[in-house]
Amino acid sequence: xxxxxxxxxxxxxxxxxxxxxxxxxxxxxxxxxxxxxxxxxxxxxxxxxxxxxxxxxxxxxxxxxxxxxxxxxxxxxxxxxxxxxxxxxxxxxxxxxxxxxxxxxxxxxxxxxxxxxxxxxxxxxxxxxxxxxxxxxxxxxxxxx
Amino acid sequence: xxxxxxxxxxxxxxxxxxxxxxxxxxxxxxxxxxxxxxxxxxxxxxxxxxxxxxxxxxxxxxxxxxxxxxxxxxxxxxxxxxxxxxxxxxxxxxxxxxxxxxxxxxxxxxxxxxxxxxxxxxxxxxxxxxxxxxxxxxxx
Numbered sequence: 001x002x003x004x005x006x007x008x009x010x011x012x013x014x015x016x017x018x019x020x021x022x023x024x025x026x027x028x029x030x031x032x033x034x035x036x037x038x039x040x041x042x043x044x045x046x047x048x049x050x051x052x053x054x055x056x057x058x059x060x061x062x063x064x065x066x067x068x069x070x071x072x073x074x075x076x077x078x079x080x081x082x083x084x085x086x087x088x089x090x091x092x093x094x095x096x097x098x099x100x101x102x103x104x105x106x107x108x109x110x111x112x113x114x115x116x117x118x119x120x121x122x123x124x125x126x127x128x129x130x131x132x133x134x135x136x137x138x139x140x141x142x143x144x145x
Numbered sequence: 146x147x148x149x150x151x152x153x154x155x156x157x158x159x160x161x162x163x164x165x166x167x168x169x170x171x172x173x174x175x176x177x178x179x180x181x182x183x184x185x186x187x188x189x190x191x192x193x194x195x196x197x198x199x200x201x202x203x204x205x206x207x208x209x210x211x212x213x214x215x216x217x218x219x220x221x222x223x224x225x226x227x228x229x230x231x232x233x234x235x236x237x238x239x240x241x242x243x244x245x246x247x248x249x250x251x252x253x254x255x256x257x258x259x260x261x262x263x264x265x266x267x268x269x270x271x272x273x274x275x276x277x278x279x280x281x282x283x284x285x
Contacts, residue, residue, distance in 0.1 A: 025157035026187040027168060036159055040256050055157050055164070057188050057217035060224065085189035093192070118185075119172040121256075 015144055018052040019137040020073030022097075024086040025056065030116050031080030031103040037126035038078060038133055045127075046134050050141070056086055059093035070095035074140050077101065078133065098140050106132055151183040151277050152201060154191075154230070155210040156218040162252040162262050163212030163235045169258065170269035171210055178274055182281075191221045202226040206280060208233065208273055231276045238268055 023039045026032020042051045054069045069075065070090050076099040077086040087100035106129055107114055116122035155171040158164020175183045186207075190198035202222065207230035209218035219232040239245055250261030258266065 023157075023159060024187070024189040025159060026189055027155055027157070027171060028185040028187045032187060032189075036157075037256060039159060040254075044256075053159060055159050055217060057157055057192050057221050058215060060192055061215050061217040061220040083190065083193065083195065085187065085193040085195070089189060089192035092194070119169060119176070 015141045016074050018050050018073055019047075019098075019140050020052045020054070020069055020075035021133065021137070022054060022056055022069075022075060022077050022086050022090055024077075024079045024081075024084075026080040026085070028118065029080050030114065030118050030121070033080075033118050033121045034103055034114075034116060034126060034129065035078040035080050035086075037121040037123070038130045041126050041130040042133060042137075046130055047137060050137065056089055059089060067094050070097060074098040076133065076136055076140065079103065099136055101133065101136065103129070149205045151179075151280075152186045152205050152207040153183050153210070153273065154186050154188050154207055154218050154222060156212050156216075157188050158212040158217070159255060161212060162255055162258060165255050165258055166235060166252070166262055166265045166269060167210035167212050167218075169263075169266045170273060173266060173270040174273045174277075178270060179277060182277060188218055188221060191225060194225075199225045206231070208276060210269065210273070211235070231280070233269065233272050233276065235265065235269070238265060238272065241272075242268060 021039050023035035024032055025036045039053050052073045058066050075097045077090055077097050079086045079102045087097055090097050115125050153171045153175055155167035156164055175185050202225055207222050209222050209230040209232050211218050211234045222230045251259040252262040253259035
């Protein structure tokens with residue numbers, strides 16, 4: 001049983017140490033740049049010891065070890081648009097994701113407007129959204145992945 | 146004169162400043178230096194297998210920009226494009242510009258490039274433009 005210590009059952013799942021967060025990084029839209037900033041804010045400020053990430057295109061350019069990422073870490077994907085490249089790509093080449101988030105949906109939930117451009121993300125917005133993603137990470141950890 | 150649009154596809158490198166350098170060089174070319182001759186394409190679309198993105202690659206030349214030796218952008222394009230892309234890498238820049246020592250440059254971080262990182266953005270943008278001109282001249 002994944003993420004379960006030997007000798008325990010489902011109700012006693014150990015919380016995973018790290019949650020995988022994969023950003024689409026979409027180069028052609030501001031929301032893609034924002035996904036990238038959010039992951040870095042999580043890794044550098046909010047959850048430096050609880051966040052793991054990988055470059056999405058490495059699933060195809062890398063080797064078998066890289067493709068086990070979403071099996072190794074309960075994984076949350078962060079997509080800039082409804083095409084959901086990060087979610088679909090991760091599930092196609094690695095493993096089912098625990099949670100797929102889309103920037104416009106998070107903005108709507110938080111009653112925020114999109115700010116920033118492709119080449120310049122808005123740091124305040126990135127931090128607000130990173131805090132929301134961190135809540136999802138906490139939930140995943142409590143669920144045991 | 147060829148009428149195709151160059152598809153500039155930087156890697157999505159998120160672990161080091163080199164990925165950001167590729168990304169910003171792509172913006173420099175597409176938005177400032179050659180906006181009428183180039184456009185961006187999200188690399189993630191190729192990972193997903195997006196039909197529209199693959200069609201674009203079949204009709205237009207691509208330039209892959211990679212920050213590390215894994216060459217994700219180049220390899221993902223090669224999987225679906227009829228012709229291999231022009232492949233430019235940060236390591237290639239250092240090979241060409243021997244006066245630059247990666248250990249001496251203050252590149253900055255993934256989220257914020259410093260002077261050394263910006264210098265590499267300019268040099269990589271020069272390389273992209275040079276490759277575009279070379280290819281266009283060849284087809285004249």
